[in-house]
Amino acid sequence: MTDNQFEDLVHSFCNGTLSTNEMTLLEEELKKNTLRRDTFNSVLNLDAALKEEAERFEFEDPGQSPTGKSSTKSLWIAAVLLVSFNIYILSHLIKPTENPATKEEPTQTSLALISKTLNTESTTSSKPFTPGQQLEPGLLSLDKGIMQLELFSGVTLLIHGPAKLDIINPMHINLLIGKLRCQIPSQAKGFTINTNELNIVDLGTEFTIATTANKSDLFVNDGSVFIQDPENMKKLRTLSKDQGVSWQNKSFLPYQIGENEITFQQLAELDEMQHASKFLNWQKFAKTIRTRSDVILFYSFENQQAQTRTVLNESSINSKDLDGAIVGAKWVEGRWPQKKALHFSSTGDRIKLNIPGEYQAMTFSCWIKIQSFDRWLSSLILTDGFDANELHWQLSDSGEIILGVRQTGNIFSKPVISSQDLGRWLHIATVYDPDKKEITHYLDGREVHKGKVSKTHPIKLGKADIGNWTSNQRNDHSLRSLKSTLGEFIIFSSALGGKEIREIYEKGLPE
Secondary structure, X not given: OOHHHHHHHHHHXXXXXXXXXXXXXXXXXXXXOHHHHHHHHHHHHHHHHHHHHHXXXXXXXXXXOOOOHXXXXXXXXXXXXXXXXXXXXXXXXXXXXXXXXOOOXXXXXXXXXXXXEEEEEOOOOXXXXXXXXEEOOEEEEEOEEEEEEEEOOOOEEEEEEEEEEEEEEOOEEEEXXXXXXXXXXXXXXXXXEEOOOOEEXXXXXXXXXXXXXXXXXXXXXXXXXXXXXXXXXXEEEEEEOXXXXXXXXXXXXXOOOOOOOOOHHHHHHHHHHHHHHHHHHHHXXXXXXXXXXXXXXXXXXXXXXXXXXXXXXOOOOOOHHHOEEEEOOEEEEOOOOOOEEEEEOOOOOEEEEEEEEEEOOEEXXXXXXXXXXXXXXXXXXXXXXXXXXEEEEEXXXXXXXEEEEOOXXXXXXXXXOOHHHOOOEEEEEEEEEOOOOEEEEEEOOEEEEEEEOOOOOOEEEEEEEEOOOEOOOOOOOOEOOOEEEEEEEEEEOOOOOHHHHHHXXXXXXXX
């Protein structure tokens, strides 16, 4: 698409004269070109500011004016301003684009996922370790706690902090320092761990290894391993079940594992206890949410019957009219075994709801486990239409969080949800603050984007869908289903601050 064609489409959009086919062309261009999408949002914000100025003219009722001259004069002034300003913003903001970005298929670069954590901390990780989180090749540093890591080869590692290991590929890691308990199925025979002093090659087994700068301890819990000299790859020794050695100063000494070593079973039991404690803490926090006067909607999915097709609203408003109607989605286990979640798998699955009234400010919060992005835009909550002051909260297949309010414009975050985040619980929140004229996006309790808007309007929701949306316009983006599991959904009639968003995340984190 040329720059002139793009300018014509944006101009028609601002004037409300865009046809259905032209809307499809514009959406396709915005989907594949980030620069033009940013330009489009800037144009909408400036266009809204212009229209605000035009609305300040007080047009006289022609029926009360014998000549209608005053009315006609004011109308012409507003029209000229609208046309002139649209031409100005298009000519100044739309830059020529060479070699526009094209959409590429996502690639899988991760090679392991975290399945359990117990009191883990890391000063080198940008975010807390959480179950379901996928890891790419590279250094993993654990300052304290215990982590269960599942490599895509089928190998399971129990990592005791403090530890540092370099994940080379699903069949090969370097243990720089720390202790591992390794469980290797027959499909992963040949899995290798390098330490500073030794190569340990598995022959189908479970073993424990601990290493420091000048010492390595190895104990075979089951099966067998053989040990190589890393310099010449010479086989030094083979160990079988219940045998252990300590390698120090280029020689072997007998080694016996301690009785207090944690096992996979013990970690599972501790993990279950931690889950129960976190769930009790969340229940206490949920009580405070239910009593807040600014909570319009609270779908906690707690105390729901397995066969019910209604989602109960638990806010202090406690209106049956705010209950949601489930279409297609199925009840599954939620962030804890004691509470439920809704799983959306087909293009028809959704929650239908109706929220009457207008609201000056609004905060959206949800816990969600995304399975995949199958389309450009996927619904978190979208109003049935997109009339004046109505709102759409959604995700893009690039991992952007988007809040759009008709007449205000769309605020896109940068891509913050990656393929490594699929399959784990995420907390997503967006704040619409009219006083600051800001829209702020959060992921896992952290602010990831703040955008300014030139004009704010009271928000209307009315009839809306959670987890899906179907437009009357038949184009590639008329269906916005999201393959995911939804664990919680809250709407506040106030603009929450960063500390409050962080608290919702920390109290709701399952591990």
